[in-house]
Amino acid sequence: MTIPNIVGAGLIVIGAGLGIGKIGGSAMDAIARQPEASGKIQTAMLIAAALIEGIGFAALFAA
Amino acid sequence: MDKLIEQFSLGLFVWQSFLFIGLVLLLKKYAWKPILDAVNDREEGIKNALEEAENARKEMQDLTADNERILKEARTERDAMLKEARELKDGIIADAQEEAKTQANKVIQQAQATIASEKQAAIAEIKNQVAELSIGIAEKVVRAELEDKDRQHKLIKEMLKEVS
Amino acid sequence: MNTFKLLKTISLLWILATASISAKPALDKEEHPPQKDLKAEIKAYINHHLQDSYDFSLYSYTDEQGKHIYKGFPLPVILWDNGLKVFASAKFHHGETLAEVDGNYYKLYHGKIYKTDADGSIEYDAHHHPVNEKPLDFSLTKNVVFILLVALLMFFMFSKMARNYQKNPLPTGIGRLLEPIILYIRDDIAIPNIGEKKYKRYMSYLLTVFFFVWIINLLGLTPLGVNVTNNIAVTLALALMTYVITTFSGNKDYWKHIFWMPGVPWPMKIILAPIELLGTFIKPFSLMIRLYANITAGHVVLMSIIGLMFIFKNWIGSPLSFGLAFALSLLELLVAALQAYIFTMLSALYFGSAVEEHDHH
Numbered sequence: 137m138t139i140p141n142i143v144g145a146g147l148i149v150i151g152a153g154l155g156i157g158k159i160g161g162s163a164m165d166a167i168a169r170q171p172e173a174s175g176k177i178q179t180a181m182l183i184a185a186a187l188i189e190g191i192g193f194a195a196l197f198a199a
Numbered sequence: 200m201d202k203l204i205e206q207f208s209l210g211l212f213v214w215q216s217f218l219f220i221g222l223v224l225l226l227k228k229y230a231w232k233p234i235l236d237a238v239n240d241r242e243e244g245i246k247n248a249l250e251e252a253e254n255a256r257k258e259m260q261d262l263t264a265d266n267e268r269i270l271k272e273a274r275t276e277r278d279a280m281l282k283e284a285r286e287l288k289d290g291i292i293a294d295a296q297e298e299a300k301t302q303a304n305k306v307i308q309q310a311q312a313t314i315a316s317e318k319q320a321a322i323a324e325i326k327n328q329v330a331e332l333s334i335g336i337a338e339k340v341v342r343a344e345l346e347d348k349d350r351q352h353k354l355i356k357e358m359l360k361e362v363s
Numbered sequence: 364m365n366t367f368k369l370l371k372t373i374s375l376l377w378i379l380a381t382a383s384i385s386a387k388p389a390l391d392k393e394e395h396p397p398q399k400d401l402k403a404e405i406k407a408y409i410n411h412h413l414q415d416s417y418d419f420s421l422y423s424y425t426d427e428q429g430k431h432i433y434k435g436f437p438l439p440v441i442l443w444d445n446g447l448k449v450f451a452s453a454k455f456h457h458g459e460t461l462a463e464v465d466g467n468y469y470k471l472y473h474g475k476i477y478k479t480d481a482d483g484s485i486e487y488d489a490h491h492h493p494v495n496e497k498p499l500d501f502s503l504t505k506n507v508v509f510i511l512l513v514a515l516l517m518f519f520m521f522s523k524m525a526r527n528y529q530k531n532p533l534p535t536g537i538g539r540l541l542e543p544i545i546l547y548i549r550d551d552i553a554i555p556n557i558g559e560k561k562y563k564r565y566m567s568y569l570l571t572v573f574f575f576v577w578i579i580n581l582l583g584l585t586p587l588g589v590n591v592t593n594n595i596a597v598t599l600a601l602a603l604m605t606y607v608i609t610t611f612s613g614n615k616d617y618w619k620h621i622f623w624m625p626g627v628p629w630p631m632k633i634i635l636a637p638i639e640l641l642g643t644f645i646k647p648f649s650l651m652i653r654l655y656a657n658i659t660a661g662h663v664v665l666m667s668i669i670g671l672m673f674i675f676k677n678w679i680g681s682p683l684s685f686g687l688a689f690a691l692s693l694l695e696l697l698v699a700a701l702q703a704y705i706f707t708m709l710s711a712l713y714f715g716s717a718v719e720e721h722d723h724h
Contacts, residue, residue: 175551183712186705190649193656197203203595210441210500211415212596214507219575219600222514227567230521234545235566237528244532 145196152192156185405670412666413593413659414474415506417452421587438508442469444478444498452502469498476500506597509589513579521574548573552708556715565714568608572601573707580658580699584692592702593659595651602651605710610643613717620721646713650706657702661695 163181167174345351420435437453444467454462455471461479462469470479477485477495486494503511524538534542553562553569576592583590591597619625621639624632665688672684 179551179555179708182701182705183708186653186709187649189657190653193652194649196656197652206414206595207599208415208500208504208594208596210502211504211506211594212600213501214503215510215597215600216604218507218510218514219571219604222517222575223567223571225518226521226571229518230525231567231570233525233528234521234542235549235563237525237532238542238546241532 148192148195152188155188159184159188401673405667405673409663409666409670413590413662415504415594416474417455417471417476417502417504419505419508438503438505440476440500440502442476442498442500442502448498470495476502505589506591506594509582509591510579510597513575513582513591517571517574517578544573545570548707552704552711556708556711557718558715561718564612565608565711568604569707569711572604572710573703576601576654576706577700577703580702581696583658583662584695584699590658590662592654593662595655598651598655601654601706602647605650605713606643606647608710609647609713609717612714614720616719616721617717625721646709650709654702654706657698661691661698665691665695 159181163177166177170177345354417440418433418435418437420433422434424432426432437451440448440450440452440454440462442448442464446465448464448467450462450464454460454464455469461481462471463481468479468481470477470485472485472493476498477493478498479485479495488494520537521541524534524536524541527535527538548570549562549566553566557565579591583592621643622636624635624639627635668684668688668691671687672681675681675684
């Protein structure tokens with residue numbers, strides 16, 4: 137692993153972490169606002185997180 | 200990425216695809232279809248049972264409503280009958296009273312008429328008797344008077360005087 | 364009762380394999396190993412653990428004479444090299460000797476089988492990759508055997524459950540655990556994503572893929588540690604199946620939205636078409652990578668933390684490493700289910716987009 141690779145991997149992790157964190161935070165807000173819709177919100181949250189995660193992993197492998 | 204491609208094993212891929220497709224087909228026939236059908240049947244059954252219960256409840260309600268209606272009808276009918284009977288009774292009583300009254304009046308009238316006629320007859324009889332008695336007395340008086348000639352003349356004179 | 368027996372067998376295997384954990388301290392019985400070598404050894408061990416292998420090894424250790432002792436049993440190697448060649452993997456002696464079959468020599472080198480000459484020499488190219496001929500390899504490796512075992516387990520478990528329904532409309536035994544999951548997949552994954560009308564066609568696939576991935580992930584967390592889903596070949600096969608089903612069930616609207624997106628001006632349509640087309644490949648690709656990477660990362664981290672125990676070698680390292688490994692194992696239990704759920708969920712989503720009927724704009 138060369139240094140650019142490692143830096144790239146770090147950037148990817150930061151980006152993906154921020155993205156997933158934002159999704160999680162927003163989902164929490166949404167659940168707090170509408171607890172009766174928590175099931176749907178959780179599903180949407182997981183899908184969105186999974187998509188970001190997928191891109192993150194793809195980038196990690198490319199790095 | 201290179202590592203991924205290097206790690207890729209065709210044999211494993213072929214086995215996995217083969218086994219997995221086999222598993223899907225086998226499970227579809229022997230597990231998923233029967234399980235999902237059974238669950239579906241059960242859900243349908245529960246739904247039907249609930250619907251039936253609802254229907255039965257509705258029917259029961261209808262029945263109770265019907266019963267109530269019939270009862271109400273019966274009650275009004277009974278009330279009407281009672282009223283009619285009462286009216287009839289009142290009518291009969293009134294009629295009877297009327298009848299009795301007229302009858303009594305008739306009897307009274309008859310009695311009055313009889314009394315009146317009896318009275319008339321009695322009066323007439325008394326008159327007759329008084330007349331006869333008067334005549335008798337008059338006869339006797341006359342006889343006594345007429346035994347004396349003077350008196351006869353005097354009487355005649357008096358009578359003539361009265362007539363004139 | 365069948366399931367009970369299976370569970371018993373599994374727990375027995377578990378106990379048996381826990382021995383591998385207790386046998387591991389044998390690693391540092393080597394005489395004053397330099398720190399660097401120990402790290403390298405742990406790394407090699409992790410790599411070895413992540414790789415598929417031609418024998419079902421339960422555990423291995425180094426004895427006093429510095430000899431590697433492997434406990435396990437060999438599996439059949441099946442090669443296609445101008446004819447079918449079948450032999451037991453014991454012939455390789457864990458890569459130490461050549462296997463000679465019908466006058467051909469095969470060498471196990473870095474977990475792959477190469478055809479060599481009688482001396483077992485390997486030629487390399489400039490990038491230090493072997494250039495020897497590789498025969499087509501359809502061996503029943505550890506992972507294949509494990510897939511087979513899981514498939515059998517699933518078949519017996521679910522067909523037993525299905526048979527129970529014929530006697531009794533209510534679930535019994537393990538069905539009581541599995542039925543809510545099946546209903547969850549039907550009511551919360553398949554129906555909302557695919558639609559009431561068409562979900563039935565995909566239920567078999569969704570249920571099978573969910574339980575397959577879940578069970579195989581869970582069993583990968585046992586001390587046996589046969590982590591099938593960290594092989595790109597396995598996840599590729601699964602993702603490819605989702606792709607094939609999506610593509611074949613795509614209706615007119617689906618293709619129209621890919622090649623000639625309605626509702627946007629025509630220059631955009633030309634730009635969007637290749638992007639959308641690429642998207643159809645990226646979707647299953649991300650499915651493949653996600654499952655592979657999650658499981659691999661989990662195993663690497665878990666194994667590394669266990670490896671820390673041998674690097675610290677003091678009273679603080681072992682409890683720390685144990686505690687971390689324990690917490691991480693719990694997390695991995697969640698990940699095992701979560702990855703199965705996401706794989707199923709996204710597959711359902713893709714099927715849904717393929718069969719969705721848009722109201723015309």
